Amino acid sequence: MLPRFATLLAGLSLTGLAQAAATQYPLTVENCGLPQTFAQAPERAVTIGQAGTEMLYALGLGDKLVGTSLWFNNVLPEFQAQNDKVERLADNDPSFEAVVGKRPQLVAVQFEWMVGPQGSVGTREQFSELKIPTYLLPSDCEGKDNLVGADGTRLQPFKVDSIYKSISQLATIFDVQDRGVALNADLQARLDKAKRQLAGKDLSGTSALFWFSSADLATDPYVAGRQGVADFMLQTLGVRNVVESHEEWPTVGWETLAKANPTWLIIARMDRRRFPADDYRKKLEFLRNDPVARNMDAVKNNRIVILDADAMQAGIRLFRGLETLSTAIATGKAPE
Structure with a gap:
């Protein structure tokens, strides 16, 4: 867990700012046009994409991960200990069989070209047939057409709120809402700091x-x-x-x-x-x-x-x- 994030989480918990109602299961989340239902907080998750992997690590959920894939960079040093305990299914695209073989209760996906209508790993319907919920990061589906251009075409500008939304929804799925509030607050503070450096x-x-x-x-x-x-x-x-x-x-x-x-x-x-x-x-x-x-x-x-x-x-x-x-x-x- 990020040191700054852990400190902020402690502070928020003490002041009661991050106290959120516990998740009520079954939970249905509308995700990129498809409802995904979770009977309980996932105990086994697989990630296809580094962004989702490090979000879960930052939320302190490394013990719920049983497989990762699609890495551009080595894992952040603060997550190395968590990552060492998780099997890497592939450096790039994992096979559909490798993912379902881990018996996941959630597959978190960074890019629709990995799991989508023309997914290189599979379609969301294929996972649904096996009763495996998929969670596609909203940043890659909202205001974007992934069937145009090699990496998709933006129909609307990317919104940073889509990242905060991913963190909040993942935190709710795993019933760790307080951690999601704290992590988003830390990220928003970093963004504000970057803007202040160039103010004026x-x-x-x-x-x-x-x-x-x-x-x-x-x-x-x-x-x-x-x-x-x-x-x-x-x-x-x-x-x-x-x-x-x-x-x-x-x-x-x-x-x-x-x-x-x-x-x-x-x-x-x-x-x-x-x-x-x-x-x-x-x-x-x-x-x-x-x-x-x-x-x-x-x-x-x-x-x-x-x-x-x-x-x-x-x-x-x-x-x-x-x-x-x-x-x-x-x-x-x-x-x-």
């Missing part, structure tokens, strides 16, 4: 580009489009995204990106190795040697911020990413 600064001429990865370093990179999670980070801090597509992670050519000439470059650090550019060091080497990319002001002036890939996703790391990015922009220096 004129950022009207400041722009940025998020580079997630590339299928091949010789091809167009996957960058953050408008209205998604990464764009929300920039909007929160008052910085313009140079990419105009509403796809979550569209591919855009370096000539176009160099012409936009962003003030800051934010590149993803990953421990997974699905694509060559998952290695942030290869990204840096490319930026400093490519005849087009190396001419961008952000590269020439070393305004390159390295963030964990999961800090660009709808999970608890997003708030740490906001703090890191805010500090860099406020000081004009990339973190060492």
